[in-house]
Amino acid sequence: MYRLTASYAHSDDPAALVAHYRDVHAKLGAKLPNVRSFSWGVCETPDGSKPAHALVAVLDWDTKEAALAALDSPAGKEAVADLQNFAQAGVDLEFQEVRKEV
Structure with a gap:
C-alpha cells in the first residue's frame, strides 16, 4: 500500500479551515482515482495543548x-x-510505503 499524509498548519481561522475541508476539499479527495481509503480528522493532544497540526488527512492507494x-x-x-x-498557512505532504505489522 502507498500512502499520502497531508498535515495542515494552524490557520488564523480554524473553523473556516475545517469547514472548507469538510464541505469542499474532502469531496475532491474522495473523487481521486483508485483511492482505496481516505480519512481525515481535526488534531488534538491528550493534555489539551496545541497540537503540531490543525488537521491531518490520510489517503491510500495500492501502489x-x-x-x-x-x-x-x-x-x-x-x-x-x-x-x-x-491552506494558506501551509500543508506538509508526505508519501510512505506502508508496512503493516499487525
Whole structure:
C-alpha cells in the first residue's frame, strides 16, 4: 500500500479551515482515482495543548504509481489547486510505503 499524509498548519481561522475541508476539499479527495481509503480528522493532544497540526488527512492507494497517477489526473489537479483556497498557512505532504505489522 502507498500512502499520502497531508498535515495542515494552524490557520488564523480554524473553523473556516475545517469547514472548507469538510464541505469542499474532502469531496475532491474522495473523487481521486483508485483511492482505496481516505480519512481525515481535526488534531488534538491528550493534555489539551496545541497540537503540531490543525488537521491531518490520510489517503491510500495500492501502489506508488497509482497514487502519482491519481494526483496527475484532472481530479488530482483540482484538489491540488483547491489548496490555495484554504491552506494558506501551509500543508506538509508526505508519501510512505506502508508496512503493516499487525
